[in-house]
Amino acid sequence: MAILELRDLTKRFGETVAVDRFTLSVEKGEFVSLLGPSGCGKTTTLQMIAGFETPSGGAIHLNGRDLAKIPARSRGLGIVFQTYALFPHMTVEENVGFGLEMRKVPAAERKKRIAATLDLVHLSHLSGRYPRQMSGGQRQRVALARALVIEPELLLLDEPLSNLDAKLREEMQLELRRIQQEAGVTTLLVTHDQSEAMALSDRIAVMQGGRLVQEATPFDAYDRPTNGFVSSFLGKSNAIDAHVESVGADGTVLRCGDLRLNGPAHGEAAGPVLISLRPERIEFCGEGDGVVAGRVTERIFLGDQWLFKVDTSLGEILVMRRNSGRREPDVGETVHLAWQAEHLRILAVETAA
Amino acid sequence: MTRNSLFAKLFSLIFAIFMLAPLVVVVGVAFTPEGFLEFPPSGISLRWFWAILDNPDFIDAAIMSLQLGVASATIATVICVPAALAIGGGRFAGRDALQALFLSPLTVPTVVLGIAFLRFLSMLGLNGTFGGLVFCHVVIVVPFVLRLVLASVTGLDPSIARAATSLGAGGWTVFRRITLPAIVPGIVGGWVLAFITSFDELTVTVFIVNPATTTLPVKLFSHITQTTDPLVASVSTVAILFTVALMLIVDRLYGLDRLLIGEGSR
Amino acid sequence: MTSARPWLLSAPALVIFAVMLLTPLVMTAVLSFNSFDFYGGIKPTFGFQNYADVLSDSYFYEIFLRTFLIALATTVIAALIGTPQAYFLLRMHPFWRSLMILVVLGPLLISVVVRTLGWAILLGNNGVINDALRSIGLIERPLKMMYTSGGIVLALVHVMVPFMILAVWAALQRQDPATEKAAESLGARPATVFRRIVLPQAMPGILSGSLIVFSLSASAFATPAILGGRRVKVVSTTVYDEFLNTLNWPLGAAIAVILLVSVLAIMVAWNKLVEKRFAGVFE
Numbered sequence: 001m002a003i004l005e006l007r008d009l010t011k012r013f014g015e016t017v018a019v020d021r022f023t024l025s026v027e028k029g030e031f032v033s034l035l036g037p038s039g040c041g042k043t044t045t046l047q048m049i050a051g052f053e054t055p056s057g058g059a060i061h062l063n064g065r066d067l068a069k070i071p072a073r074s075r076g077l078g079i080v081f082q083t084y085a086l087f088p089h090m091t092v093e094e095n096v097g098f099g100l101e102m103r104k105v106p107a108a109e110r111k112k113r114i115a116a117t118l119d120l121v122h123l124s125h126l127s128g129r130y131p132r133q134m135s136g137g138q139r140q141r142v143a144l145a146r147a148l149v150i151e152p153e154l155l156l157l158d159e160p161l162s163n164l165d166a167k168l169r170e171e172m173q174l175e176l177r178r179i180q181q182e183a184g185v186t187t188l189l190v191t192h193d194q195s196e197a198m199a200l201s202d203r204i205a206v207m208q209g210g211r212l213v214q215e216a217t218p219f220d221a222y223d224r225p226t227n228g229f230v231s232s233f234l235g236k237s238n239a240i241d242a243h244v245e246s247v248g249a250d251g252t253v254l255r256c257g258d259l260r261l262n263g264p265a266h267g268e269a270a271g272p273v274l275i276s277l278r279p280e281r282i283e284f285c286g287e288g289d290g291v292v293a294g295r296v297t298e299r300i301f302l303g304d305q306w307l308f309k310v311d312t313s314l315g316e317i318l319v320m321r322r323n324s325g326r327r328e329p330d331v332g333e334t335v336h337l338a339w340q341a342e343h344l345r346i347l348a349v350e351t352a353a
Numbered sequence: 354m355t356r357n358s359l360f361a362k363l364f365s366l367i368f369a370i371f372m373l374a375p376l377v378v379v380v381g382v383a384f385t386p387e388g389f390l391e392f393p394p395s396g397i398s399l400r401w402f403w404a405i406l407d408n409p410d411f412i413d414a415a416i417m418s419l420q421l422g423v424a425s426a427t428i429a430t431v432i433c434v435p436a437a438l439a440i441g442g443g444r445f446a447g448r449d450a451l452q453a454l455f456l457s458p459l460t461v462p463t464v465v466l467g468i469a470f471l472r473f474l475s476m477l478g479l480n481g482t483f484g485g486l487v488f489c490h491v492v493i494v495v496p497f498v499l500r501l502v503l504a505s506v507t508g509l510d511p512s513i514a515r516a517a518t519s520l521g522a523g524g525w526t527v528f529r530r531i532t533l534p535a536i537v538p539g540i541v542g543g544w545v546l547a548f549i550t551s552f553d554e555l556t557v558t559v560f561i562v563n564p565a566t567t568t569l570p571v572k573l574f575s576h577i578t579q580t581t582d583p584l585v586a587s588v589s590t591v592a593i594l595f596t597v598a599l600m601l602i603v604d605r606l607y608g609l610d611r612l613l614i615g616e617g618s619r
Numbered sequence: 620m621t622s623a624r625p626w627l628l629s630a631p632a633l634v635i636f637a638v639m640l641l642t643p644l645v646m647t648a649v650l651s652f653n654s655f656d657f658y659g660g661i662k663p664t665f666g667f668q669n670y671a672d673v674l675s676d677s678y679f680y681e682i683f684l685r686t687f688l689i690a691l692a693t694t695v696i697a698a699l700i701g702t703p704q705a706y707f708l709l710r711m712h713p714f715w716r717s718l719m720i721l722v723v724l725g726p727l728l729i730s731v732v733v734r735t736l737g738w739a740i741l742l743g744n745n746g747v748i749n750d751a752l753r754s755i756g757l758i759e760r761p762l763k764m765m766y767t768s769g770g771i772v773l774a775l776v777h778v779m780v781p782f783m784i785l786a787v788w789a790a791l792q793r794q795d796p797a798t799e800k801a802a803e804s805l806g807a808r809p810a811t812v813f814r815r816i817v818l819p820q821a822m823p824g825i826l827s828g829s830l831i832v833f834s835l836s837a838s839a840f841a842t843p844a845i846l847g848g849r850r851v852k853v854v855s856t857t858v859y860d861e862f863l864n865t866l867n868w869p870l871g872a873a874i875a876v877i878l879l880v881s882v883l884a885i886m887v888a889w890n891k892l893v894e895k896r897f898a899g900v901f902e
Contacts, residue, residue, distance in 0.1 A: 052800055072803045079804045085797035089819035098815075102806035150805065358809065361707040368704050369722045375737025375777065376726065378747055382740055390740055392747045432632040439625035446622070451629055454636055461644070462838030462882055464855035465875045468862055469643035472650055472872070492639045495632065553730040556840040556855070560862065570841075573732045577845055581739065589733040596729050600721070609724050 003028045003063055003186045004049070004154055010057035011044050011210075018044045020210035021058065026154075026188060031180055033189040033197035036207035037233070045207075046158055046190045051075050063153055073102075078147030078185070082159040084139045086131040092118070092142050093127040099150040117149040120179055137168050144176070148183055155180070157189040161196060173199045194234045198222065206230050227347050231276040238282075240275040240314050244346070251341060256314055259292060263344040274347040279307070279320035281343040284329065290336025292317075296329050310335060376593060383586040390581055401587035411588050414572035418552050421483070421568060425490035426498070426547035430540060432491075433498040438532070440499075441506030452503075459496045466493065467560035474561055481563030489561060490551045497550055498543035505539025506532075542607045549599065651872035661868055669873035679857075679874070686853040686878075689768055689843070690836035693775040697832050698825055700776070701783030705824075706817055708784070709791050727781045731841040738774040739765065739845055766850045774842045779835060783828040790824025791817070826893050834882050854878045 002025040011019040019041040026032045034042040047053040049060055051072030060067040067075060087095050093114055100110045118124045121141040131139055140160060147155055160176070161169045177200055180187050191197050197204050198218040206214045206221065206229075214226045225231035228239055242256040252263045254275065263275070287293075294312030306328050308319040317337060321328060329335050357365075378392050385391050386398035405411055433455075439445075440452050458466060470489045471480065479485040509532065517531045555570040562571050569592065576585050603609060626633075651669055654662045673679045708719055726734060741747045742764035749761040764770040794817070802816045840855040847853065852860075854874060861871030 050800075050804060052803075072800070073806045073808060075804070076806075077804060079801065081797040081801055083795050083797050085795055085801035087798055087802070087816060087819075088794075089822075098802065098807075099805035102811070146801075146805070357707055357710050361703075361710070364703060365707050365711075365719060368700065369719065371777065372722050372726055372780075375734050375741060375774075376729065377737075378740045379733060379737045390743075392740060432635060435628035436632040439628035442625065445625045448625070451625075451633070455632060458640065460834065460883070460886065462834070462855070462875070462878055464838055464840055464858050465644075465647070465879045466640075468858060468868075468872060468875050469647040470639075471862065472646050472868070473639075473643035476646070488635065488639050491635060495636075549728050553728070553732075555730070555732055556838075559840075559859070570730050570732045573730070573736070574841065574845070577732070577736055577739070578848070581736075585736060586740075589730075589736055592733055593729055597725070600725055600728055604721070610720050 001028055002026065003030075004188065005061040006045070006049070006058070007061070008058035009045065009048060009055055009060065011041070011048060011053060012056045017210050019048070019055075022207075022210070022212055023058075024205050024212065024215065026186060028186055029184055030203065031177075031187045031189070031201050032203045032205060033191055033201040034205050034207060035191055035194060035197040035233075037192055040207040041210035042190045042192075042207050043158065046156055046188070049154075049188070050077060050079055050156055076150065076152055078150060078152030078155045080140075080143045080147050080155070080157045080160045082162060084131075084143040084163075086139055086142055086146075088131050091128050091130055092123065092134075092145075095131070095142055096146045096149050099146065103150065113149055117145045120148070120182060121145045121175075136164050137172060140164065140172060141175075144179060148179070148185065152185065155185045155187040157187060157191075159191055160189070162191075162193070169196070176200060198234070206233065225276060225345060225347065228274045228276065228349075231345065231347065236279050236318055236320065238275075238277045238279060238317050240277065241349075242273055242275050242346075244270050244273055252346060254344075254346070259313060261291065261344065262341040263346050264342050272349050274349050276345040276347055277317075277339065277343065279318040280322075282317065282319045282337050282339050284319070284321070284335050285338040287336055290338050293334060293336050296331050296333050296335055299328070299331050308335075310337065312337065379586050380590045380593065382583055383590040385583050385586075388582065390583060390586065401583040402591075404584050405588055405591070408584065410567075411569070411572060411584075414567050414569045415592075417483075417566060418569040421486055421490055422548040422552040424487045425494055425551045426544045428487065429491045429494045429498045429547050430502075430544045433495060433502050433543065434536075434540060437499055437502040437506050437536075438528075441503050441509075443511075452499075455499050456496045458493055463493075463556035467557040470557060471560040480561060481566050483566055486558070486561060486566055486568075489557060490554065493554060493557060494547035494550050497546045501543035501546065502536060502539045505536040509535055538607055542603070545599070545603050545607075549596070647872050648876060650869055651876045653869040655867045655869045660866075669870050670877070672870065673873055673877060682852050682854055682857050683877075683881075685768060685851070686837055686855075687881075689772055689775065689853065690833050692768075692772045693779055693836040694829050694833045696772065696776045697780045697783040698829055701780050701828065702787050702818070702821060702825055703813075704780075705784045705787035705791060706813065706821070708788060723781050723784050726777070731778055731839075732845070734778060735774055735842045735845045738770070738777065738842075742770045742773070742846070765846060766848055768847075768851055770846050771843050771851065771853075774846055775836050775839060778839070778842060779832040782831050782835070783825075786828030786831065787821050787824040790821050790827075794820045823893070823897060826889070830886060830889050834886060837882055838878065 004026040006022055006024045009019055009022040010017070022041070022045060024032070034045060036042050044053060048055050049067075051067065051070065055068075062075070087098065090098070096114045096117060097110050100113060105113070114127070115124065118127055121144055123138065123141050123145065126134065126138065131142065134142070143160070161172050164172060173196060189197065189200060201218055204216060204218055204221045205212055208229050214221055214230045216224070221230060222234050225234065231237045232239060240256055242254040242261065245253045245255045245260070247265070249265070251265055254261045254263050254273070256275070261275070292312045292314055294310040294317065296308055297311050297316070298309040300307040304323050306321045306323055308321070308329065310317045310319055319337065381392050381394055382390050383401055384397050384399070385394035386396045386400055387394075436455060440448055474480040474482075474485045474489075513535075514527050514531055517527045522530065553570060554568070555574055558568050559571050559574065562568060569588075573585055573588060600609065650661070652665045652667070654664045654666065654668060656662070704723075708716055708723070711719060739746070743749070744761040744763065744765065746765070748764070749758070752758045752762070798816055798820070799812050802812045807815065838855055839853075840859065843851065843853040844856050844859070847856065855878070858871045858875050858878070861867050861874065
């Protein structure tokens with residue numbers, strides 16, 4: 001059963017359309033991410049759900065209730081803000097208890113629920129501290145506890161990890177997922193960080209220019225992007241312009257300059273298309289087996305991986321190799337690249353985007 | 354964020370009326386054709402504005418205030434810029450004490466400053482002289498200049514000056530080409546605030562002027578405490594208009610809130 | 620960087636302050652220990668007679684008490700008006716806000732003498748307020764507002780409230796606007812948001828603003844001199860009279876030194892209190 005339903009949600013600021021007929025439904029217990037670059041309308045969408053912005057059109061339903069006439073304070077949503085928005089003059093305990101106080105929960109029960117929630121986020125030992133005396137990661141947990149303690153029907157996370165440094169961010173991703181699953185709360189995350197969205201969510205909704213461009217599981221969104229924007233926004237990708245030459249039952253033949261490539265079966269009958277090919281699906285091989293040859297122009301060591309830039313007749317191709325301790329090609333070396341036809345993704349060329 | 358309630362709007366309106374009322378009545382009274390203070394005026398007349406011309410005392414006092422303001426603001430600025438560079442430039446022993454000293458005229462009650470200056474100047478035989486007045490006013494306005502210049506000095510990224518040095522600029526060149534242009538807004542703002550403070554100063558000045566060096570606020574004050582005729586209102590109106598004009602220019606150039614809060618709030 | 624450089628840069632200002640501020644203040648302190656008689660003038664004696672005179676005379680007690688009560692009332696009223704006004708200012712549409720800033724801060728730049736003249740015209744027995752009240756039949760005899768402490772407080776609030784608004788506003792601007800949204804999302808009504816979230820965060824500004832307003836009000840001169848005259852004397856007008864009318868400078872200096880010391884003592888105590896209260900909560 002869908003807990004949250006957004007139907008044709010639209011927000012205009014004067015002439016500009018920030019959110020354009022956005023439709024999405026979130027199931028009970030699900031973790032869904034709104035992913036997109038800044039200015040794509042994801043934050044405005046969240047603000048409308050929270051009740052801080054009024055939609056210009058469309059509807060928001062939470063558990064069957066229409067939220068249009070319900071003020072932010074009565075929506076009962078748990079929100080974790082980008083800046084955490086902790087009350088600086090209250091201790092951790094008072095911060096977490098504030099929502100319960102507003103709900104007139106009796107003191108004894110309030111105490112119990114605060115303790116249980118602080119336990120969930122592993123902060124029981126810091127309940128008397130003020131926000132200023134805590135680290136970024138700890139403040140993050142307080143914000144989460146404050147939002148969770150009211151047992152919201154929906155938890156909204158607004159770029160919750162963007163103020164943390166890289167290492168802490170990874171730790172908190174795992175924590176966030178654990179806490180969300182333990183609390184069993186339906187969650188909507190707004191983020192511009194594709195790795196965060198993939199690591200955390202059951203489903204990703206990718207937004208571009210105020211519109212929903214793809215809604216899929218993280219694996220599908222990465223593996224089967226519906227357009228060039230999604231393929232380049234999620235992870236690294238090689239984008240190659242090509243033409244469909246013929247479509248057969250067992251695959252598509254594509255022409256790309258002088259080269260002829262085989263790709264998987266695809267609906268496009270003819271005309272220009274965009275090929276997307278993930279760098280980690282490309283292998284170095286012997287001279288005879290390669291699809292295309294090229295010269296290594298750059299080689300970057302990333303620890304667990306090697307990243308190569310290879311100059312080929314298809315243009316510059318990125319190749320990602322796992323660091324297995326073997327010798328890898330040097331800059332200037334000629335290499336031959338191979339991949340399996342099924343790893344090519346054939347995408348429609350975007351019209352005016 | 355226009356989420357103010359009706360109550361908030363009403364509150365703000367009443368507050369604005371409260372703030373403007375005394376100024377409005379002063380301006381209104383100045384236009385009366387009668388020989389006494391009346392508001393609202395029974396007619397519109399420039400009689401009391403022409404009367405200013407027959408009272409050269411007021412004009413002399415205004416000229417004295419202008420000269421005093423320009424001289425004290427300029428001297429205060431000239432001594433405050435290096436002091437602000439020193440205080441804002443980094444830690445050194447005695448820095449906090451130095452800053453506290455330069456800001457202390459703000460915490461000492463003005464009436465105490467007034468009698469202190471009176472005692473000092475009369476012992477030197479300089480009481481009522483223009484030079485004596487100027488240096489007293491310098492002390493009074495230094496805190497205002499220092500705060501603004503200091504705010505722009507501390508707002509400077511110290512690595513900018515280091516970058517210039519690394520590119521081969523000498524100390525004087527760094528100051529002239531990098532530091533000074535960056536703190537000019539603070540200096541201009543500080544000068545203007547100092548000028549206005551000096552121009553409006555009464556409590557200290559009333560102790561240390563003589564009839565030849567009377568300033569406009571002192572002249573107005575002594576006139577008001579003796580008689581209240583519409584002449585004080587018309588002189589005040591001219592002063593208000595002068596201040597409003599200055600204020601609008603400053604607001605365009607620098608921002609009134611930045612000038613008065615003394616930190617980059619925009 | 621040599622350690623002499625900052626001192627060289629500050630030298631001109633330091634010399635002027637040493638000559639023009641420290642010396643006069645020390646001389647005033649010394650003066651307060653001298654004696655005075657009507658025929659011989661100031662005598663370079665040393666004694667506590669002036670302090671004893673001031674501290675043992677109920678006339679001066681009354682003046683000091685009145686001065687501090689006026690300052691206290693002005694501070695409380697300025698805080699009660701200035702705090703909500705600063706909050707409303709923050710939430711205003713930018714156009715109205717810039718207009719309101721002119722209204723709030725503009726009077727600061729206009730001479731206190733001019734502003735007090737306005738209040739004299741408003742508050743007089745035949746002033747604007749009494750005329751208006753009489754013409755609508757609300758009162759028969761004029762309300763006495765000139766030459767009263769109440770009138771002085773009213774005009775002082777007008778002079779001081781911009782300082783309060785500036786201080787509160789600065790504190791409110793340091794607040795994360797999302798805290799208000801967070802409280803709202805947790806179920807707080809607007810009044811609760813103001814009382815529980817905004818007010819505590821504005822408190823450091825209210826406290827520092829109160830300190831400024833109190834010390835300026837306690838030593839205000841023009842407003843009580845014009846609106847109170849000889850009838851409602853405060854410390855600063857008393858000092859003025861001692862110096863320029865009675866010419867008993869040593870006594871005037873003693874009164875001034877007591878004012879200076881008590882204002883400084885109140886400021887130090889207040890700062891200590893504030894630091895203790897907010898240690899750890901705000902930086």
